[in-house]
Amino acid sequence: MTVRLVSDEKIAETSSKGNQEKWYDSIMDSWYKLDQFGYEALAETLISVLLEKSSIETDTPFTFVRYRMEKVRAHGRERTGCVSQNFLRLGQSLITVNRLLTNHLGVPLKQKLMQLPSDKRRIAYLAEATAEYTGLTEFPRYLTLLFEVDALFCNDDRHLNNIAVIEQAGTYNYCPIFDNGAGLLSNTQILQMDVAPKALISALHARPFHTTFTRQMNSARGLYGKQLSIPKLSDKEIRDALQPMLEYYAERDRGIIADRVTECILTRQKTL
Template sequence: MSIKLTTGDRIAETSSKGNQEKWREKGRWYKLDLFGYEGMAETVISTLLGQTNVEALGFRYVPYRMERLEVHRRVRNGCSSPDFLQPSESILTLADLFRKGVGPDWQATVARQPNFAGKVRWMVEQTVRLTGLQRFGAYLTLLFEADMLFGNEDRHLNNIAVLRRGDGFDYCPLFDFGAGLLSNIRDYPLDIDPKAHVRLLRARPLDTTFTRQVHAAQSLYGPQLAWHFTPADLANALAEALTFYAQRDAAYIAERAAVCVEMQQKKMKQ
């Protein structure tokens, strides 16, 4: 059964890959698949994040579920998540935080940092200065590690955020992993060996390899992420989500997701 969305409150989510349609209705956010199986990636990754130490570290993540959505008179796949914002809260992206708190030339300042670790340190120090969130270095490292683990290459500074709560701030739950698991079949076609695709992935916001980005953050704030899921757990998480997609593609998608996670796990253990 599909959910029919009739709201006129369309939001084009900012992404380096394109504009993904997103709605809020009855306390949930709904997002449509754009270039492949983003809804599956969000759903599976949020399930697997439940088998990591994210919450033990004192942080949160956004849970997603698959949806069949009737939008613009078409039935399409997507996902939904609860609206985690309380009435007094709003999201402030790092891009907006730096623009308002540092100035319009903040990107030039970042570019002048001598290396990747310097860029990470600058982002963390400015965020701590502007928000008072003393553990932001650990939070950002955790986010970079999760992106690496799942091959999420779309972590630009419009989907790294803090929560504004009155005059104070808090850590935003980890969200927006829709570009993970090779979900973009426009850039990474189904008929090519997934190992070749994984080797091409680039990490944002530093625009380098995942290994270099994560090592830069870990050199400053130490390793954060630990995972406890197995290949069988990944297969179980994939099973229900794959029923939303064409049967002819299911085996390819499952292999891509498994190869992506396996290769990234090996890199993180090095």
């Protein structure tokens, strides 16, 4: 079935990668996100499926958003996307750490972070200042978990506007982990399909501190401990989870996507 989306429901959200098309369906209380640069919907969906195997919701106070693949009709043509339930309740809003800390500092957060002498100091400031201003004492663990998820799945778009908390009437809560669609080498406009995955992985930089995924993750773990526990994934497990999602893409691309995604995860999980 193809879901029809109309243009007056469109919300264009700017990120460091460009504009990503999203629609909010008020009847279903759901968000639709469309592929923009490659196979972001597949990456978003697969990562949420694989996080089900982790202990995030049993060993930490945090959670993550579940996605499923969907065909949608937008701007008069069929597009591939994914859908998730809206996690914000009535009266709640999403506040990025960039906006939160910039408002408190009176200067851009990026400027403050650049004055600090090391990645470890920057991570500590971001984690502890957010915890102080929001009262979310476990935010350092939350930030570490984000960096671990990004390191495993090569999500290189965790900029300062992609880390957020939920606010309601001056009270804050943790945001479910979401917006992982830039992971798994999904941007095929920049990360070309004819380049070997390992070469692409080695050239990536983790945000927000523009360092390696492993260094960013280990700096956070050195401060706040390991948060993510997930069983080692096999080639077969990854490909089995991928199979129904690949049906949304051209047959000629399915094998290449499967190989890229599988090699990405198998390579990165060794660092955890």
